[in-house]
Each structure stands twice: as structure tokens, then as C-alpha cells.
Amino acid sequence: MSIRNRLALILGSVLLPLLLGTGVVVAVVVPAHDKDQAKAGLRVVAEAVASLQQETCLDLAASARLVGGSVERGDAAGSALRIHLRQDVRFAAVSRNGTLLARAGDAPAGVAAQHEVLHQCTTSPVRPAISPVAALSPAPAVLEYSATTPTARGPVLVVVATPIDDMQLGTWRSRVGAAADVQLAAACPGGGVTATGTEAVARPLAAAAQRIFEGRKAAVAGMHVVSADVGAGHPCVVVAAMRAPSTLTASALTWSMLLLALIVGGVLVWWLARQLTQPVLALTEAAERAARGDLAMKLPVSGKDEVARLAGSFNHMARQLDLRMTEIQDSRDRLRLNVQRLGDALQRTHDLDGLLSAVCAIGATATESQRVTAWLVEGNSLVARVVWPGGAARAGVRRVPIGDSLPGQVVADGVVRRLVAGAREDVTLRDGPAMGAPLQRGEMMLGALVVERTGDAESYTVEDQAMLTSITGPAGIAIDNAMLHRQAQRMSVIDPLTGVGNLRMLTTTLAREVDRAQHFGRSVSLLLLDIDHFKNLNDAHGHGAGDAILHGMAQRVAASIRSVDTVARYGGEEFAVVCPELGPEEAYGLASHLHEAIRGAGFPVEDGVVDVRVSIGVASWPQQATTSTELMRAADAALSQAKASGRDRVSAATVPHR
Numbered sequence: 001m002s003i004r005n006r007l008a009l010i011l012g013s014v015l016l017p018l019l020l021g022t023g024v025v026v027a028v029v030v031p032a033h034d035k036d037q038a039k040a041g042l043r044v045v046a047e048a049v050a051s052l053q054q055e056t057c058l059d060l061a062a063s064a065r066l067v068g069g070s071v072e073r074g075d076a077a078g079s080a081l082r083i084h085l086r087q088d089v090r091f092a093a094v095s096r097n098g099t100l101l102a103r104a105g106d107a108p109a110g111v112a113a114q115h116e117v118l119h120q121c122t123t124s125p126v127r128p129a130i131s132p133v134a135a136l137s138p139a140p141a142v143l144e145y146s147a148t149t150p151t152a153r154g155p156v157l158v159v160v161a162t163p164i165d166d167m168q169l170g171t172w173r174s175r176v177g178a179a180a181d182v183q184l185a186a187a188c189p190g191g192g193v194t195a196t197g198t199e200a201v202a203r204p205l206a207a208a209a210q211r212i213f214e215g216r217k218a219a220v221a222g223m224h225v226v227s228a229d230v231g232a233g234h235p236c237v238v239v240a241a242m243r244a245p246s247t248l249t250a251s252a253l254t255w256s257m258l259l260l261a262l263i264v265g266g267v268l269v270w271w272l273a274r275q276l277t278q279p280v281l282a283l284t285e286a287a288e289r290a291a292r293g294d295l296a297m298k299l300p301v302s303g304k305d306e307v308a309r310l311a312g313s314f315n316h317m318a319r320q321l322d323l324r325m326t327e328i329q330d331s332r333d334r335l336r337l338n339v340q341r342l343g344d345a346l347q348r349t350h351d352l353d354g355l356l357s358a359v360c361a362i363g364a365t366a367t368e369s370q371r372v373t374a375w376l377v378e379g380n381s382l383v384a385r386v387v388w389p390g391g392a393a394r395a396g397v398r399r400v401p402i403g404d405s406l407p408g409q410v411v412a413d414g415v416v417r418r419l420v421a422g423a424r425e426d427v428t429l430r431d432g433p434a435m436g437a438p439l440q441r442g443e444m445m446l447g448a449l450v451v452e453r454t455g456d457a458e459s460y461t462v463e464d465q466a467m468l469t470s471i472t473g474p475a476g477i478a479i480d481n482a483m484l485h486r487q488a489q490r491m492s493v494i495d496p497l498t499g500v501g502n503l504r505m506l507t508t509t510l511a512r513e514v515d516r517a518q519h520f521g522r523s524v525s526l527l528l529l530d531i532d533h534f535k536n537l538n539d540a541h542g543h544g545a546g547d548a549i550l551h552g553m554a555q556r557v558a559a560s561i562r563s564v565d566t567v568a569r570y571g572g573e574e575f576a577v578v579c580p581e582l583g584p585e586e587a588y589g590l591a592s593h594l595h596e597a598i599r600g601a602g603f604p605v606e607d608g609v610v611d612v613r614v615s616i617g618v619a620s621w622p623q624q625a626t627t628s629t630e631l632m633r634a635a636d637a638a639l640s641q642a643k644a645s646g647r648d649r650v651s652a653a654t655v656p657h658r
Contacts, residue, residue, distance in 0.1 A: 035224065038242065042226035046240040048176035049169075049184060050228035053143065053236060056162065057121040059086050060145040064158045067094060068149030071156045077102035083581075090162040097154050108142045108163040109192075117146040117159060121235040140165050141192035141236055164188065164236065166196045181242055183223075187213035188236035195239075205241055213237040352482040353386060359449065359475040360388030366467045367460065369451035371429060374439075375400075375407040376447040376479075382407050384427070385447070397426040407448035410436040414445065416469060418460050421453075431455035435465065437472040441480040449475070497547060498554035501568030506576050507628070509566045513580050514621055514628040525587030525620040526635040527577040527594070529557065532613040532647040534573035545605035549612060552603045560597040561590065576635075584620040584652060591616045591650045599648075615642040619653040 063086045070080035077094035081104045085092055091105035111117075121143045144161035162168070169184040173196070178184075183202075185195035187209040195202040195209065205225075208218035212227045213236075219225060220241060228238040360372040372388040384398045397405070403412040405427045410417050419425070419434040428434050432453040439447040449472050453460075495502040501509070510526065517524040531537070531553065538546040550573065557567050557575055566578040577594075579587055595616055602609035617639025625631035634653040642651035 042240040045178045046228035046238045049172045050234045050238045052172045060160045064147035064160045068147050068158045072149050072151050089160050092160040095157045111161045117144045141186040141188040141194040169196050183241050185209035185239040186236045209239045356386040367451050367464045371452040373450045406436045410448040411445045432457045433459040435460040437468045439476040441476045495569040500554045506568035511628040523583040525579040525582040528617045528635045528639045529575045529614045531573040549603050560594050587618050591618045613648040615647045616650045624653040
């Protein structure tokens with residue numbers, strides 16, 4: 001048999017089975033894989049929307065409990081709804097013994113304001129049977145929650161609900177990043193069901209969601225349908241669907257292209273066997289030398305026929321490969337230089353979380369990792385502060401002792417550690433190799449940077465270790481600078497003697513609360529306290545005792561006010577309290593309570609216990625002022641009036657703003 005025939009036989013035995021195999025894969029395996037991929041994507045969307053449903057349920061429960069607790073403390077039901085109702089709650093009602101006290105929004109279909117909810121949305125519901133009437137004309141799906149709070153006048157029932165309409169489903173779809181052609185449906189306890197899309201799509205999709213909620217199988221013609229089942233915190237079945245592509249036309253085209261490929265392949269085999277008889281040995285030798293890395297070798301080119309062009313193409317390919325290898329090396333050097341430059345730039349960054357996110361992203365790129373975690377030292381342990389990529393799941397253990405697990409050992413020893421694939425720890429989420437490097441400035445350990453790869457990836461090399469340490473070195477300096485900057489910012493608004501806010505915090509907080517009260521139509525009050533005869537206390541007991549009295553006064557004021565109030569040292573022996581949401585009467589009551597708390601017990605000093613008395617001035621916006629500056633003046637005038645009236649008393653600003 002001639003070399004031409006032998007070459008044709010070899011090429012045919014290699015190419016034709018590959019073409020046939022490729023055709024089978026394209027015609028059978030690829031559509032099935034595409035279908036599985038589509039359903040997997042839908043399952044991710046359904047489970048993500050179910051998670052958002054759980055988040056909404058938790059918001060409903062929190063709103064109901066906050067409103068109930070506010071009413072229990074004596075607040076009016078309407079006020080409690082306005083203050084504590086979360087933004088995503090579309091309906092809420094407060095009732096006592098069947099009597100409606102207050103409500104917000106319109107009640108969705110099936111939600112009774114004076115009755116407890118049958119199916120709390122944060123528990124695992126029992127699958128109810130869907131009535132035939134509900135199946136024909138289903139009510140919208142609703143998430144609802146009720147909480148009963150005992151009060152002195154009887155138990156208070158708080159009912160909150162939000163409908164899952166097509167607009168809500170569309171919002172969830174956008175939040176999870178699903179494509180516009182993905183349709184959603186939700187079937188909830190009580191027969192409620194909602195679906196997106198046109199009527200031709202929404203009706204069969206809603207019916208499928210109802211059947212799935214009843215525990216039956218369901219399908220929609222021409223669509224892929226995937227559901228996320230009910231469970232604790234997931235009361236409603238979430239169904240995601242998208243239109244399935246028609247396979248008839250694709251299959252016919254695939255087999256036609258396969259037949260054409262076979263014909264072309266046969267012709268190509270014959271042509272190659274004809275053209276490649278003589279240069280086989282030369283090309284084989286040249287290919288073997290190129291495989292060994294000898295890209296500088298050249299084939300002789302003689303003539304202008306196909307063989308000559310093939311030799312010229314081979315020479316061109318060798319030159320291009322040599323050029324690409326040089327470019328790759330140059331690119332690697334540029335990457336290392338860019339990483340070093342970026343590390344220098346990071347040293348000027350003061351945003352700690354943004355800095356850690358940037359360091360994690362650089363570490364992932366430089367080491368070809370799929371997950372990076374930044375651990376910071378807090379006391380005697382490490383805390384997982386930032387995880388890359390953003391939104392990725394955190395490890396099951398978010399705080400570890402120093403010396404324990406991979407990041408703890410890195411911080412304890414100050415050296416880089418590597419884990420092989422399969423040596424998974426509680427601080428890692430992937431089964432692949434992991435590596436940790438210390439974040440430090442000089443001898444001070446700040447934390448550790450841990451990078452991870454997937455289970456089928458190669459282990460980290462010495463080059464990867466060097467690349468990671470080139471990042472963590474300057475990153476440690478930048479992190480320390482950011483932490484020092486944050487500490488300096490905090491100290492700039494704290495009075496060092498008393499530990500409360502200083503004048504800068506007072507003026508900033510007061511201006512912000514006045515703007516907020518003006519925007520929302522609320523009130524804000526200001527209390528000014530002055531220690532009576534403080535100079536006499538200093539003269540009698542010494543300046544050390546005076547400092548102790550100032551510190552104790554700040555702590556007692558802070559312990560006697562609400563958590564939303566702000567206390568600051570106004571100057572010398574004067575203190576100020578900013579009280580959001582308080583009108584004149586409530587502010588005067590708080591000032592009286594504060595006055596009695598200070599009179600109730602003495603202040604310990606080195607030579608005994610000293611009784612301290614204060615004068616308090618009270619002013620409110622908008623009753624006595626239109627700006628924060630005027631409010632400060634009004635409170636100062638009230639304080640002067642209290643001093644002029646004999647001290648040791650509370651005085652309110654009585655002259656309204658004109």
C-alpha cells in the first residue's frame with residue numbers, strides 16, 4: 001500500500017470517528033446538558049428568591065415584635081406603627097380584645113386585622129388543600145405574621161403583612177440578578193398564588209405552583225419549571241420557569257451539518273493524503289524539536305507550492321510562539337510590578353473595609369484563587385472581616401483563637417502556611433488547597449490573608465507564596481494606617497476626661513437632628529446642665545475631685561437618658577443632651593428625671609462623698625427655635641433663668657420663636 005493510501009487510511013480513521021462522535025455529542029448530549037444547565041440556573045434563582053422570602057418574613061416578625069413592645073411600653077399604637085414599621089411592610093394593624101387600635105396600609109385579601117394569623121410565615125406550614133374555587137381564581141399570595149404582647153390593659157395583637165404580587169416578584173427577580181425571561185410564581189398557605197408574565201404564561205404557571213404546593217408534580221408545556229420547597233422561614237413555594245427552546249429545528253440542522261462535515265472530511269482526508277506524502281519526515285522532525293522547546297529552528301523553504309507554504313507557515317508559527325512566550329514573561333513581570341505599585345497606593349487608603357476588599361481581590365488575581373478571606377486580630381482571637389468575592393458565603397467559624405486553625409497559626413508563627421487539597425478546616429469552604437500569609441507591620445501582627453482554590457486545582461507553589469507575601473507586606477502597613485486613622489477620627493469627637501462627646505460632636509449631632517426633624521415634621525429638644533457652685537467644689541476638695549465629679553456626672557447623665565439621646569460636654573462644668581423625637585413636655589419630664597437622678601446620690605471623691613446639684617435649661621424645636629443655633633441659645637437662656645431663680649432646678653424656655 002502506498003504512503004498516500006496509508007496516510008489517507010490513518011487520517012480517515014482519526015478524523016471521521018471524531019466527526020461522528022462530535023455529531024452525536026452535539027445532537028444528544030449538548031441539548032441535555034443545556035436543559036440541565038437551564039434548570040440548575042432556575043433552581044439557583046428559585047432558592048435565592050426563597051431566601052429573600054425568608055428575609056421578608058424575618059422583617060415582618062421584627063416589625064410585629066417592635067410595634068408590640070412599643071405599645072407595651074405605653075406608646076400610642078399609631079405612633080408605634082410610624083416609628084417601628086419597616087419599609088417593606090405593606091399592611092399592619094394593632095388591636096386589643098378584638099378592637100382595632102391603629103392600622104397602616106390596606107389589608108391584603110384574606111388578612112384579618114383583629115385575628116391571629118393562621119399560618120405564621122416564619123414557621124413550617126402545613127400544606128392545605130387548594131379549593132376548586134381558589135384554583136380557578138386564586139387570591140394573591142401573602143406573607144403575614146402576628147405577635148401578641150401582654151399589656152396592663154389586655155393583650156395587644158399586632159398583625160403585619162405584605163402581598164407577594166407580580167411587582168414584588170419582579171423586584172425579587174431583579175435583586176437576585178435573574179434574566180428578564182425568567183418568570184416567577186409563589187403559592188402560599190391559605191390558597192394565595194401569584195405569577196409573573198403575560199396571562200398566557202402566568203395562568204398555567206400559577207396552576208403549576210398550586211400543584212407543587214399540594215405536593216404533586218407539575219409541568220408547563222414548553223417551559224422549564226423548578227421550585228424551591230416550603231420550610232422553616234419559607235412558607236410559600238417559589239417556582240422559577242423559562243421557555244424551553246424547540247429542539248426539532250436544531251436537531252435537523254445539527255444532522256445536516258454533520259453530514260456536510262463527513263463529506264468535507266472525506267474530501268479533506270483525500271486532499272491531505274495527496275499533499276502530505278513527501279514532507280512528512282521533515283515536518284515530524286521539526287515538530288519534535290519544537291516540542292522540546294527549540295523554537296529557533298527553521299525549515300528550508302523552496303518553491304511556491306503547497307509544501308513550501310506549509311514550511312513557511314511552520315516557520316511563522318515558531319516565530320509567533322517564541323514571541324508569545326516572551327510576551328507572557330513580560331506580562332508576568334508587569335503584573336508583579338503593578339501589584340507592588342498597587343500595594344504602595346494602598347498605604348494611602350483610610351477606608352478599612354474597602355482596603356481589605358481590594359487586598360482580597362489582588363490576592364485572588366495574583367494567586368489564581370477562587371476565594372479569599374481577610375482575618376483581623378481582635379483581642380486574643382481572629383475575626384473574618386472581609387470575604388472575596390463579595391456576597392460569597394462565610395466560613396462556618398468566623399472567630400478563631402490565635403494559634404488555632406490555618407489563620408490562627410499564621411498569626412501565631414508569623415510565617416506563610418500551605419494546605420494541600422482535601423485538608424479542609426472549619427475556616428475554609430472549599431476542598432482544594434489553601435494558603436495563609438500574615439498581615440503585619442513590623443513585629444505587630446494585624447491578621448492573616450487566606451486564599452483558597454477548588455478541589456481539582458493544583459497546589460500552591462513557592463512562586464504563589466512569594467506573590468502573596470509581596471501583597472500582604474504593603475497591605476499590612478496600609479491596614480495599620482487605616483486603623484490608626486479610624487481611631488484618630490473617633491478620638492476627635494470624644495472628650496478625653498468624661499468619655500462622652502465633645503463640643504464638635506454636640507454641634508454636628510444637633511444640626512443633623514434639627515434637619516431631620518424639619519424634614520419629617522418631628523420635634524427635637526436640647527437640655528443644658530450646669531453643675532451648681534462647681535468652683536466651690538474644686539476649692540473645697542481639689543481639682544482631682546472636680547475631675548472625678550465631671551466624669552461621674554457624665555456617666556450618670558448617660559445612664560439616665562434614652563439610648564437614642566446624645567450626651568456631650570458643652571464646656572467646663574456644662575453638659576448637653578440632644579433628645580430626638582421629644583417635644584417640650586416630654587423633654588421637661590426627662591430633665592426632671594435627670595435632675596432627681598443627680599440629687600438622689602452623692603458622688604464619691606477621695607475624701608468622702610459630695611452632694612452635687614445642677615441647674616437644667618430645656619428648649620425644643622420648632623416651639624422655641626427655627627435653627628440649631630437658635631435652639632442652643634434658647635436652651636442657654638433657660639439655663640440662665642434656672643440659675644437666676646436660685647439654681648438646683650429645671651427651667652424651660654417659655655418664649656416661642658416669632
